[in-house]
Amino acid sequence: MLEKALKESTNFIDTLISFNGEEPWQCTFIYGPPNTTEKHQFWANLHLIRKETSSKWCIIGDVNIVADQSEKEGGNPINSNKAKWFLDFTDVVGMIELPIKGGKFTWSNMRSNSEAIVERLDNVLISSEWSVAFPKAIGILEAAVASDHNPIVVLLEGLQKKRKKVFKFESRWLLEEECFSKVNEAWAENSGNNAHFHLNRNLKNTRIKLQKWS
Structure with a gap:
């Protein structure tokens, strides 16, 4: 100042x-x-x-x-x-x-x-x-x-790098019914015959939905 x-x-x-x-x-x-x-x-x-x-x-x-x-x-x-x-x-x-x-x-x-x-x-x-x-x-x-x-x-402190927020699953979420519905929604959006093909996308959707929900 x-x-x-x-x-x-x-x-x-x-x-x-x-x-x-x-x-x-x-x-x-x-x-x-x-x-x-x-x-x-x-x-x-x-x-x-x-x-x-x-x-x-x-x-x-x-x-x-x-x-x-x-x-x-x-x-x-x-x-x-x-x-x-x-x-x-x-x-x-x-x-x-x-x-x-x-x-x-x-x-x-x-x-x-x-x-x-x-x-x-x-x-x-x-x-x-x-x-x-x-x-x-x-x-x-x-x-x-x-x-x-x-x-x-x-x-003065240069460009501050934004730290990527690490996703961490909270065990207490398991006490909430809505947690299970969010996981089901994430996997239903990318359902298909080849489960291996959709695995990474489903996991990503799950992380996004749980982060927003939490």
């Missing part, structure tokens, strides 16, 4: 976040200025935040820079000078990109065919200390709704 806001400006909100009373960590939500003349000050401000921040730091948002040509399709080639600002920042400050699942590009000009342009403008940058604190963390790219950007959701 958000513990407190530290600093804010037109292009960033710097916050302190803590969950369940654990040691807080710093998270800066950003919107990189599209205007080239404002980009230099924007990156300078992030450098300044790093000097004042705790070791565990995460940056989330619209960088508004394409760092590599592979992260853009359509339109003009990327601006290498702007890309250098981003790469220099991550190198000097020691930030790495959090893996993001769900797609390669985060922005679209909402056009099609030869006029279509897609770019990766949004990112999640993390310090090595933050990475150690949340080793399972990943970013998930969600569908764009009422925006030309795809939102990114950060899952």
Whole structure:
């Protein structure tokens, strides 16, 4: 949960976040200025935040820079000078990109065919200390709704695998008359001359009917 806001400006909100009373960590939500003349000050401000921040730091948002040509399709080639600002920042400050699942590009000009342009403008940058604190963390790219950007959701514990529920027959069910009727219904649905052929299907139907009934 958000513990407190530290600093804010037109292009960033710097916050302190803590969950369940654990040691807080710093998270800066950003919107990189599209205007080239404002980009230099924007990156300078992030450098300044790093000097004042705790070791565990995460940056989330619209960088508004394409760092590599592979992260853009359509339109003009990327601006290498702007890309250098981003790469220099991550190198000097020691930030790495959090893996993001769900797609390669985060922005679209909402056009099609030869006029279509897609770019990766949004990112999640993390310090090595933050990475150690949340080793399972990943970013998930969600569908764009009422925006030309795809939102990114950060899952600190990674994707949780759904455990397959193991079927267990409860002996107390034998005390219920309805239990026997459910078993009879399951086997009657797939009756036939070849009992061996229908065995697996009948057992599966029995499990399903008893689970629903229970």
